[in-house]
Amino acid sequence: MTTASSSATAAIAEELVSFCKAGRNMDAIETLYSPDIVSIESMGNASMPREVKGLDAVRGKGEWWRTNNEVHAATVDGPFVGDDDKFAVYYNYDVTFKPTGKRNNMEEMALYTVKDGKVVREQFFYRTSDT
């Protein structure tokens, strides 16, 4: 652990959580993300690969999500800050997926990696429905 890098990570973590708590997720991307951001989902499928790279691809994912989901309520908890260059955030979205009209609780954790003052990697861990 270096205190310097941990403090820098904590500062970016706080900024990201502030944006997301205000519903300004796209501002977090535009302000805090590296052009070389790598974004990794829990699962991929034919139309949405598990891993995408670059700001345009991440913007596209965000736009797709906002277009297809109606958000009824959102909880953002964190950040959870590690010793080094990583931090985590907990998200819980009460959403209706517009194409199906199905309302569900989208609960996930995201693990972020910071390098040179920018978020260079985001990885999501989630479930999307109760069983």
Place this chain on the structure above:
Amino acid sequence: MTTASSSATAAIAEELVSFCKAGRNMDAIETLYSPDIVSIESMGNASMPREVKGLDAVRGKGEWWRTNNEVHAATVDGPFVGDDDKFAVYYNYDVTFKPTGKRNNMEEMALYTVKDGKVVREQFFYRTSDT
């Protein structure tokens, strides 16, 4: 945020991660968990409910997992500590599930809640295979 509770959370978080890095997950449960621990998986099924309560149930889950999985390698990253009573840990297990012989990468994040010096809640977020 109260610094006191955050420090107590951080101390328990460090202990838990130390145990898990040493492969002593059961010692973490015996030492750090509340008798009223609530344990929540990403998904449940007929034989394993998504949510279980109590030390015996959590011990049972741990024993089931150890019996059925051969661990080839384990990575434990963290803890990631929040402002209040919660912390997170990242786990990555390279395992073979003995009943099927299938080897896969089990990658997950766990979110823990601490109360009165004990872990009272653990919730797992994961995927179990590549797509």
